[in-house]
Amino acid sequence: AQSVTQPDIHITVSEGASLELRCNYSYGATPYLFWYVQSPGQGLQLLLKYFSGDTLVQGIKGFEAEFKRSQSSFNLRKPSVHWSDAAEYFCAVGAGSGGYQKVTFGTGTKLQVIP
Amino acid sequence: GAGVSQSPRYKVAKRGQDVALRCDPISGHVSLFWYQQALGQGPEFLTYFQNEAQLDKSGLPSDRFFAERPEGSVSTLKIQRTQQEDSAVYLCASSRRQGLSNQPQHFGDGTRLSIL
Numbered sequence: 001a002q003s004v005t006q007p008d009i010h011i012t013v014s015e016g017a018s019l020e021l022r023c024n025y026s027y028g029a030t031p032y033l034f035w036y037v038q039s040p041g042q043g044l045q046l047l048l049k050y051f052s053g054d055t056l057v058q059g060i061k062g063f064e065a066e067f068k069r070s071q072s073s074f075n076l077r078k079p080s081v082h083w084s085d086a087a088e089y090f091c092a093v094g095a096g097s098g099g100y101q102k103v104t105f106g107t108g109t110k111l112q113v114i115p
Numbered sequence: 116g117a118g119v120s121q122s123p124r125y126k127v128a129k130r131g132q133d134v135a136l137r138c139d140p141i142s143g144h145v146s147l148f149w150y151q152q153a154l155g156q157g158p159e160f161l162t163y164f165q166n167e168a169q170l171d172k173s174g175l176p177s178d179r180f181f182a183e184r185p186e187g188s189v190s191t192l193k194i195q196r197t198q199q200e201d202s203a204v205y206l207c208a209s210s211r212r213q214g215l216s217n218q219p220q221h222f223g224d225g226t227r228l229s230i231l
Contacts, residue, residue, distance in 0.1 A: 004157075034219065043119070043206060043222035044158070090157050101210075102171070103148075103220065105157030 002027040002093045006106035013081050014114050021076040021109050023091030032094035032101060033074040035065055038108075039087045047089075050074065061085070086113045117141075119223035121207050127229045128197050136192045136226045140209030147190050148220060149182055150206040158206050164190060194228075202230045 003026045013019055025031055032051050036044040048059025055067040065076045074091060088108045094101035120139040128134050140147050146165055150158035151174075161180070163171040166187035175182070179197075184190040194201055204227050208220035 036222075041224070041227075043121075043224040044208075045222070046219050049219055092157075101218070101220070102160060102163070104160070107155075107157050 002031065002095050002102075002104045004091050004093050004104055004106035006089075006091055006109050008109045009107070010110045010112070012112040012114060015083050016080050019076075019078045019081045019085070019111070021089050021091075021111070023074045023076065023106060024072050025074060025091070025093045026072065027093055027095060029095075030069075033065075033067060034092040034094065034103070035059065035063070035074075035076050036090045036092060036105075037061075037087050038090065044090065047076070081111075081113055083113045083115070086111055119207055119209055119221055121205075121223035121226050123226060124224065125227050125229075127231060129231050130197060130199060132197055133193065133195045134197055134228065136194075136205050136228070138190045138192070138207030138209075138223060140188065140190070140207070141211075141221055142188075144209035144211050144221075145187075146210040146212070146218070146220075147184060148208040148210075149190070149192050150208065151176075152204040152206055152225070154203070161192070161205075197228075197230045199230050202228055204228070 005024045034049045035047040050057045050067045088110045090108045091106045094103045122137045149161040152158040160174040162182045164184045179195045181193045204225040206225045208222045210218040210220045
């Protein structure tokens with residue numbers, strides 16, 4: 001069974017600073033990997049996804065993530081954080097089974113942005 | 116509709132009552148998922164529908180939880196004899212096609228259930 005670890009529960013960065021959120025996964029085959037963002041009282045919005053091909057994936061809102069098979073990682077990055085990026089971020093791994101994805105989420109990293 | 120719609124947004128019930136949570140997926144989406152998100156946790160899979168067929172209910176925590184999607188569109192998650200540990204946000208997601216496991220899921224805003 002797949003699993004996801006997000007080692008940082010809470011991260012605080014200054015507006016304009018760079019950001020990296022860590023994600024490690026466990027899965028026997030090539031995984032489908034996702035980053036979602038959740039604002040308070042909202043559902044999850046997909047930031048980006050990796051299925052195959054180029055290991056550096058570009059997403060919405062200026063985010064990118066890099067798939068590193070050797071490290072079983074899929075870290076999320078942004079070069080310059082905006083105050084509106086404050087939210088909770090979830091890494092997830094999907095395993096195709098029976099024609100659908102069974103998605104397993106990490107426990108999330110809450111991002112605080114200070115002026 | 117334009118997105119996944121869930122109702123009600125908030126539900127407060129007394130322990131022992133039955134509740135029903137509704138999900139209206141994106142029009143034409145074949146796959147529908149229910150997740151439970153406890154406070155401070157990531158969403159956890161409950162069940163999956165492909166059209167009207169419930170193909171995976173391995174995540175339902177007990178036989179008090181029941182989900183249906185009788186016409187392959189709107190789905191209802193029912194919880195009978197609610198317990199305090201059922202308090203959580205219940206998220207619904209849909210995706211476009213069957214038979215392809217690389218379809219991203221689109222999430223609704225969830226129903227926050229509080230059991231007193």
